[in-house]
Amino acid sequence: MSDQFAVLVPVKPPAHGKSRLIGVTDQTRRDLAEAFALDTVTACLEAARVAEVLVVTDDAVLARAITALGAHALPDGAGDLNGTLRQSAAEARRRWGTSAIAAVCADLPTLRADELDAALEAAAPILAHRGTAFLADAAGVGTTLYCAGPEDFDPRFGGGSRAAHREAGAVELAVEVPTARRDVDDLLDLRAALPLGLGRRTTQAVSAAGLSAGLLADP
Template identity: 45%
Template structure:
């Protein structure tokens, strides 16, 4: 079993603005509840990962902060209107420059702790002092960016982030981790994640929506 040596930074937007392309994906389910469920299932899996010593949730949303602090994460207030990469940098700074830091997106409801442990354990096996990243299922985005101790995270999340991270010197990790790679931006992504097996919060909302939708 991997040593719990990684600090994982998970930024979560304010719920009304989070996951806008998913709005209306689950009829009868408030959008904010779905956005929170995705984040809660992601953080739950990270907290259960044997390689993770601490989870830092960067957020400016009081509801998110209360929910995820109760689950065991440490809350870092999000710099107002600074954007996703600023939130990752802020969380990495809070972790300390001697920490092994990984940035993870908050929309991985099918994530398995063993997948994250395998990805993080592969980071030190690469060239020393080099950041590593995991691309999303389509291959153009990034779900995980990991930096060895003493190496700046230098996040470039956003459109085309896999190419941007590679151009910045980070190297890809290419393991077979379907839950880790399956981020959820659209209803199609949510259906794909459901086929892999969702975490309990998202699964419950999916079930509630199905029960409330006329056949």
């Protein structure tokens, strides 16, 4: 079993993503969605247990930015998130012969490389025995990370994905990694993410939009 993972990051085109970011302009919503994705990918690239990062997106501008960071970009050939991830896992195996694959949500603007490494380290022995593993989001309803070998890769992202992954037999990781659990769908999530430390691009997007830390911290 390899110590390193190929990480898949599916990203909706920023023009269509983060529809729950209500109360900001369309341009701000697009800028935040792009910043979330770029900060997430940057943390993945910095993680010691990550060998390659493959981003799946139909946005050509974002794909160029992703490539400039050092990740790989692939068009979305399925449209359905779980179908897209299964196809991407097969492509990762074809390209790099990887034996450990992780799918990471693209809306983790606080993600730190060391915490991603800790989650992947916890998942590795499970995958070594042909198991699958996942990390629940901060709300305890969804999933931010799913890990499996190529033959066992069968993600269940979507509404109630924590329960869906558990029902499918995946092991829920009990590791203290708050930045890897804090996905951001709306301004309340963004407010909750602030104490963890936003990534550089998200910080810039928040500032440019006039969404000051003080405003976001107000109840």
